[in-house]
Amino acid sequence: MNKDQKAALRRELLERRKALTAETVRRASLAVAGAIRCLSEWKNARQVLLYWPVRGEVDTRPLMAELWQRGVEVLLPRCREAQPGIMDLACVSCETDLRPGMFAIMEPNEATCPVMHEYEPDVALIPGVGYAPDGTRLGFGGGYYDRLLAEPCMRQTLTIGLCYEFQKLDKLPAEDWDQPVRAICTENELCRI
Numbered sequence: 257m258n259k260d261q262k263a264a265l266r267r268e269l270l271e272r273r274k275a276l277t278a279e280t281v282r283r284a285s286l287a288v289a290g291a292i293r294c295l296s297e298w299k300n301a302r303q304v305l306l307y308w309p310v311r312g313e314v315d316t317r318p319l320m321a322e323l324w325q326r327g328v329e330v331l332l333p334r335c336r337e338a339q340p341g342i343m344d345l346a347c348v349s350c351e352t353d354l355r356p357g358m359f360a361i362m363e364p365n366e367a368t369c370p371v372m373h374e375y376e377p378d379v380a381l382i383p384g385v386g387y388a389p390d391g392t393r394l395g396f397g398g399g400y401y402d403r404l405l406a407e408p409c410m411r412q413t414l415t416i417g418l419c420y421e422f423q424k425l426d427k428l429p430a431e432d433w434d435q436p437v438r439a440i441c442t443e444n445e446l447c448r449i
């Protein structure tokens with residue numbers, strides 16, 4: 257698969273996702289949340305990395321609210337404006353800690369949520385445009401999560417790619433820098449790799 261084919265595949269999958277109805281997103285997100293909640297790693301987690309959903313992504317907000325209630329540390333990424341491709345993590349304790357950031361995604365407010373330098377999330381929920389059965393991830397093309405997941409402090413983390421069943425692909429080419437996830441969760445099933 258060359259660069260153009262990869263870009264075309266991204267476009268096609270993103271268009272399909274954007275066309276999902278709010279009800280489909282809601283139902284699939286409920287199913288995904290149900291599967292995640294059953295994991296022992298989730299039940300025992302003390303720190304979790306999440307993402308703020310945009311453009312039809314599986315909705316992680318109900319899970320986020322639960323973690324806040326349980327007193328589990330919630331980490332969210334913040335893109336570095338001056339360094340494309342790099343994200344910092346910050347701890348967020350409520351929705352008012354968020355403000356619109358790059359790519360129109362809600363991010364931790366710099367004023368109230370300083371960069372975290374030492375973190376070791378027990379679980380990380382990872383958005384994606386597509387996933388292959390071996391955990392290879394198709395992202396937005398910026399390599400943001402490849403760089404983040406390559407950090408040594410993510411070595412023990414159960415990384416779970418969240419997507420819809422239609423985003424599961426038979427095969428994806430993996431480049432040297434691509435970081436696979438350790439599980440994939442859709443509205444139908446959660447598969448560990």
Ligand code: ADP
Pocket residue numbers: 341393394395396397398399400401402403431433434
């Ligand atoms: P995505 O994972 O978002 O789908 P790709 O993996 O296709 O994106 O591409 C990521 C881009 O970032 C590539 O152009 C790659 O050359 C560049 N890049 C350079 N260094 C790294 C790195 N350490 N990790 C990830 N991507 C990198």
Ligand code: MG
Pocket residue numbers: 393394395399402433434435
């Ligand atoms: Mg990649």
